[in-house]
Amino acid sequence: MALVEEGDAADSGALQRLMPRFFPAYCLLVAAITFGYALYDPFQIDGDAVAYMDIGELIRGHIWAGVVNGYWHPLYPACLTLGRVLFHSTRENELHAYYLVNFAIFLLQMVAIVCFTDAIAALRTTGDFLLGKTELRYLGLGLLVVASQRELSLGKVRPDALLQALLLFAMSSLLTHLRTGLVRYTGLMGFALGLAYLTKSFAFLFGLICIAVLIAFRWWWQETPAARALLSGTVALVCFAVVAGPYVTALSRQKGRFNFGESGALNYAWYVGGTEKMHLEPWQTEKFGAAEVKLKHPEKQLMESPGIYSYAQLPYGTYPDWFDTTFFNDQIKPKTAIKGEIRRGSRNVVLVFRYVLNHPEPVVLLALFVALGAGLSFNWRSGADAFWVVPLGLGVVIWAIYGTVNVEERYVTVGYLAIVLTLFAMLRNGRIRALAGAMILIFAVMEPMESLRKLAEMRRQESVKHLSAGWVHPETVEAVKGLNQLGVKPGDSVACIGWRGCLYDQYWARVAGVRILTEIYAPDGPADGYLEAMPNRAEAIETVRRQGDKVLVGYFNEARMTGRTAATEGWQQLGESHLYALPLNLPSGAQTKPAKVGHAPSMSDED
Template identity: 35%
Template sequence: MKATARGGMRMVWGYAALLILLACGYAWVDAYVMDGDGTAFMDIAAGLVSGHSHLAINGYWNPGYPALLAIGRKLAHATFSSEYMVARWTNVFIFSATLFISIFFVSMLARLRQRFAPVDSVPALSERTLQLLALSLLGMSAGRELPITAVRADTLLLALLLLAAALVMRLLTEAELWIYPALGLVLGLAFLTKSFAFLPSVLLLVALFIAAVVRRKSSATQRVLPVGVIAAGALFALTAGPYIAAISHQLGHFSTGDSARMNYSFFVDQTPRWHEWFHHDLGHAGGTFVHPEEAVMSTPPVFSYAAHPVGTYPLWFAPAYWTLGLKPNVWPHGHVVRLVRCSELLVRFLLARPEPFVLLFALLLAGGARWPASRQGWSWAAMPGLWGLLMLGIYYPVDLQDRYLTAPFLLVVLTLFAVLRQSKPDEARPFSASFALVVLFAGLIAAQAVTYQLETRRENSVRGISHGRDTEVIPAGDALVAMGIQPGDNVACFGGKACYLDHYWARVAGAQILEEVESPDDQPALPYWKTLNNTAAVQAKLHELGARVLVARFPEVAAKPAGWVQLGHTEFFALPLDPSLKVSLAEDR
């Protein structure tokens, strides 16, 4: 049995090593993924490295993930053009840590099962088999909703939530006092990674305190449990409190993060996402804006962000600042609409990930597994399962995205597999049907990743792309640098693609988008520009405000627009506003 256990552990560690290699493969060949969230995180990370730590005080973006990006940036001496690849390798490190945390999480889940599950039945999946399954599910997520190439905080948050759940399960089996401050610290770090973690962390600590008070007379050890939970709460407060105080001071009201306020307005009250104040359209929300962006022209709408010039694109970097005063209202019809929409998204998420459910049914039908027949067989697993459902319940009424669902999904699914019992116990079989099915599942996940990476590498070779490098946004930023744009320069953007979807070009050039020309109602930028009869006045106003260039993305342009300069061989075009810019150098890129 010991030899079998050692063999199972070697397989677990070997598969973890394989997944790390596959994560490196994703970082090396996978497609460019960057959005406004990633640009904001890059801004904060660069601020932490350069001594502008005030950028980390933000009512929308938390500093935990940018802090790791800052470490990677510092170690690699990253430039504006190379920082994206550094972020990919930072994500590989985070993913690797998540794998090890998942192994620990399953060990604690298995220990909890051994302590409280019925003794008259045998688990269908051993601890090593469950660990292999957990690693497989993480490998599946890395190729889907949590891509290595995305500059987002969700994988780091997942790791911390899994670690917190593991520590709680350790507490339920061994009341070791050191775990309490460790738990408080981990929950505090989870909050610093994403403000969403505040509510499930507080509810978890409250539930632990109630359980500790109820059980404190059971034994001498358990009498100190309430003190331990108070210590956990104190460490959580010490970790999260200074940041809460800082953002509350910045926003002028108590806040653990204003993302909930804004998301409720956007998704339930149907407040338009951008320029709500200028268009006088708040949906079913209300309030008076404290810091509205300055509208310097009405036709076309031209906005200035010079009043709060922080971040590459201040409107996205500091949405809590620009929407301060927007107050959501309870709108029952909006809730019904969102519940229907979120239900659709949840079903779509589950249907897109059928593999674990196919495995579950295979175990029940042919793998010799069954559900527990007694309440005791289920109740021991309440902590991880219910905590996962609580996280789902927090997201569910307002907004669901695939990346939000990974932590609830893993907590619930792994718990479901852990409670399975053998229908015909036979502990002498080292290679049971359940173990074989999980090994097959793990192999399929790895094979999918290898196939995808080989195919992506082939496509990159055909298209002349090296290491998954972007062919549009980063080259456009490099072309602006060749044109003469310098770090800290004021630039303007035009249209939804250049302003909202792909504004990382400005960060690559080291510039700030302090002016924006809006293309109303998401109209294609170039056709709208051609309808304007005051383009000279627009250029004069932008030049007056200090913008050196106006940048837009014109997809599939047959002929170069008059006055615009193509940035290399990309779909991005620049309208020079400063005569000193070297136009020919940008076109030659």
């Protein structure tokens, strides 16, 4: 037995020497593979992404009245603008710059993960903890690679990865303060939370909770004098207010009341209270749900059936209805809805289990460590022995806040990382440390290798489709080319029909430089079936024409767009895309051509 223990100790020592030496090379490996995704990650742009791009455009033009937005916050759009300036991008190739911005944010997340795991490891008292600082670093980066392939991919132009990095920095500063007692770390925490708020309004509530947790833990668990605990919390609050305060002030002035963002309130009204999400009008009381609705400036309804709406009153955004939905939904005040909370809560429980099942690696690894004899140390004693309370509790808080409304994977990953990494840091059993380190190293290396395999397949698929890069989207290119051929110019207004061409896939309008100011609302599927079944089609199209829009654009099934029926007559296919345009107010001499008949173009195999 002694010989076995000596062999284990030698193996453990050799592995503990190897892992720190290999760590810089591992970081370079992860960064290099992820950079490949900045080149080849496929097109994943939706309406949310376009709204952030539009805000970035307003920042670049110093149009601050349009930047202040109750639904989308400005820090991520500012990063997008910086990337576009650095790479001298135009709207035609801006996505490449945005993918590179997301890559820079990924590198920031790597630093944040290391800071967080180091802060947890440093806060622990000496003992037979299973994983050391280096092993936790490998585990954290491996989990980050998993998240970047599943819900935080570089092809998604969204702020969730940036928010995750900033919240991890904030929690790292909080844990470091609990270990050292140095007030400067509370200032760093407040600063990081302020930047997180400028990324998403969720961080306002979470920031206040972090400050309250700081004061409570210092006073209760660490038995710090109340005055010192309050001083630490006050410094954090002041730094948070210095960063977040100007935007809160600007938003409150815009809304005429104290306001730090309305995305949470609106989502509660929509998902829990049953309030109609799209195109709510003041007289539609049956669609108010549990909310109190007194709309200040609702969308202008031009026709009730079919629903036709004008967005001309909001002067910003490619698709104003989603550029700032708080403008058209101003004065929707959600009320507590018990039945809705039960219904939505049940759904969110299912989504939680789905998330865990979609991220089985750490669960399996944790179970294996426990089966091998490791145990979780839930020590409630005062001081650093209760190191796990704060990060584990804050991770649960993140899940709980989103769990009351809507659990999406990209929202809760930061909470998941906080919980999982803390649980691994709590494991004790030094006798299997060598085996545990080897298992962590295998997991950490296998994830980038799997990412490399996926990257090679992406590159192969793009070669088959003759694409020069992942961010190139033939549908958009062809649609813009077709609009230009019809005589539609940047700055023109257009109309749209159908959910796909209006809300979900509106990037064609941004690249063309046009604004969608009128919509014929058709919520499901290709719009051609809806158009054919419309009893007053001629009246509806004439209503849209009177708004002055150049063309009416929709996403259609090409096989049904024959041009030989009343519904399809006059529609022009935009290049080799699924988008079609009906001329409304085009200049004389505009180029038109008969609609094509045939199968859907091969470039859109992904649709």
